Amino acid sequence: MSVDNRRTARPAVDGDSAPRPIRRRPKNRRAQIAAASAAAFGALGYHGVSMEDIASGLGISSAALYRHFPSKYALFREELLRVGTAMTDSVRLQDEAHEWSPERRLRHVVRAVAKAVIDNRATVTLVRWEVRYLEEPDQRILAEQQSTVLDALGAELRSLRPELDLDDVRVLRGAMLSVLTSIADHHATLPAKALVQLLDSVCWTLAQAELPPAAPDPAPAAAADIPESFKHELLLRKAVELFHERGYPNVSVEEIATAAGLSAASAVYRFYRGKADLLAAAFRRAADRVSAAIGPAVASAPSPEAAMSVLIERYVAGSFAERALTFVYYTEFQHVPAEERAVLRNIQRLNVDEWAKLVRDVRGDLTAAETRFLVHAAFALVVDLGRSFGAEPIASQLRVRRLMEITLFGRPVSAH
Known part of the structure; x- marks a missing residue:
């Protein structure tokens, strides 16, 4: 007879009501911590989460969490x-991939990246929008x-x-990687297999895209000066500029006041309730800009x-x-007060649904869920190409519009 040396709960003896359970640490505790921290950071941002928040979400003590990670930064990193x-x-392609066709290699890489993004969706949000809080x-x-991922996509694209x-x-x-990682910007859902197929299809059409010649955009009209007496508008502009440059948590009301030419932070409160109110006002303006364009476009177009x-053009x-506002909208949304977030999310959802309905009217082969993913991907292209290339002619408005059309319709619009 063999002897089982595994630990078991102590058997009950007289006076015991039940065996006393033995608590064991899960073998995958670090993986559990990683998943919980990614969800928390993704929802509230790096600065909005404490080690205590993460521990509480896991049902463990802060001390237990610190046994695995010495600091919040170590966990984030x-x-x-x-x-x-x-x-x-x-x-990384397997050895036999050199025998594959260029199309098969490219699509294999795209699908592999898509699966990695889907498996790590919450953390990809951090990679996209919270990376500034990593140390240099x-x-x-x-x-x-x-760069390794981009180089791999580029190498297979050049082979094709x-x-x-x-x-x-x-x-x-850059457009392909933007589409693949754009799923981290929203909470729309699709089964993983269907989502990989959709992302692969979009990236394949992008890989075959014929871009307009690179040329500088026409010089934009000079931004109108804001009169000194129009302080609430000036505060809004300066706040967005500072949030873009340094991140919302690193900007104080005092610094916004100084940038707007106010003598003291207290003067800000005559116009806004605080820093978060400024952020909410800027976001409402961005959301309303998108909403306001939909009705007239639909009513006047054949x-x-x-x-x-x-x-798309608008x-x-x-x-x-407003590149700064576009970037801040993605990076700082979690800092808007909860009640304003609910309003803004509803406006954004309605905007996406209206765009998605128009796409479905053209592409009857797609489901409502699929078209929502495409709309989010098209929006992501604008901010991602702007981040990567700024005002370079290779990412002109005409080219970005063409890439949005291809993402949404699988081809340029017929007007081209």
């Missing part, structure tokens, strides 16, 4: 770099990881289309496709004109 590693691992050496590591010049490769690979062409023009 490990999770971002872990996902960066997962992304770089995903683009860690930012460099993550940047190298992202050797006639492309380097700048076009840079734009197209077809859903023509209406979408108008909306969306790109507005985003280019």
Whole structure:
């Protein structure tokens, strides 16, 4: 007879009501912590989460959490770099891949990246929008990881289309990665298999895109000066600029007041209740800008496709004109007061639904859920290409509009 040396609960003896359970630490505790922290950071941002919040969400003590990670930063860093590693691992091709066709290699890489993003959706949100809070050496590591992914997409794209010049490769690979990671910007759902197929399909059409010649955008009209007496508008502009440059948590009301030419922070409160109120006002303006364009475009256009062409043109023009606000809208949303977040989310959902309905009117083969993913991907293209290329002619408004059209319709609109 063999002896079982495993630990078991102590058997009951007289006076005991039940065996006393033995508590064991889960073997995957670090993975549980990583998942919980990614969800928390993704929802509230790096500065909005404490170690106590993460411990509480796991049902453990802060002391138990500190046994695994010495600080919130250590946890944040490990999770971002872990996902960066997962992304770089995903683009490595097996030895026999050299025998594959260029299309098969590219689509294999795209699908592998898509699966890595889906598996790590919450943390990809951090990689997209919270990376500024990594220390500089860690930012460099993550940047190298992202470059590896872009280089892999670019290499397979050049193999598929050797006639492309380097700048076009840079734009197209950036657009493809933007589409793949855009699923981290929202909470729409699709089964993983269907989502991989959708992302692969979009990236394949982008890989075959014929871009307009690179050319500078026409010089924008000079921004109107805000009169000194129009302080509430000046405060809004300066606040957005500072939030864009340094991140919302790192900007004080005093600094906003100084930038707007006010003598003291107390003067801000004559116009806004505080820093969060400024952020909410800016976001409401951005959301209303998108909403206001929909009705007139649909009413005046002869077809859903023509209406979408108008909306795309206006969306790109507005985003280019207010790049800082477009970026801040994605990076700082969690800092808006909860009641305002609910209102803004509802406006955004209605905007996305209206765009998605127009896309479905053109592409009857897609479901409502699929078209919502495409709309979010098209929006992401604008901010991502702006971040990557700024005002470079290779990412002009005309080119970004073409990429949005291809993302939404699988081709340029017929007007082109």
